[in-house]
Amino acid sequence: MGIIAFLCIEFWGFQALGFGYLKKFFNLNGVMSFVGILELLSEFIRIISFTFRLFGNIFAGEVLILMLTFLMPFLFVDVIYGLELFVGFIQASVFALLTLVFAVGAVEHHGEEEHHDGHEGGEADAHHTPAHQSGAVQAH
DSSP states (O other): OHHHHHHHHHHHHHHHHGGGGGGGTOOOSTHHHHHHHHHHHHHHHHHHHHHHHHHHHHHHHHHHHHHHHHHSOHHHHHHHHHHHHHHHHHHHHHHHHHHHHHHHHHHSOOSSOOOOOSOTTSSOOGGGSOHHHHSOOOOO
16 A cells, blocks of 8 residues: 555646656756755655555554453453554554645645746636625625
């Protein structure tokens, strides 16, 4: 799952920014070249981070259930199964949230250029604004 998340994030980065996505990693402007190397390294460390996060939580839960199966009555182990389902849900949510954060970071524009929507002055011209939008907001 960590590799799939990594590949999807890289795909979305290239899809959104084209080869400009690589500017984040390969920048030859002094200190920014070192920052680019750190960014490239962090991209590959994410795979390991995702993998160990998932493996560690699943393995720890299975070991806990195995040990409690031999030490406790069956009813108590059922409570632990419920707890493991809850922990699995939390871990899936964290995994999805981290993937979303990394994906948003991959598709946003980097560098000195800024992307502005709208006119250069930042405000709309009065003669381009439709009549139904120029006045107060009407309640329906």
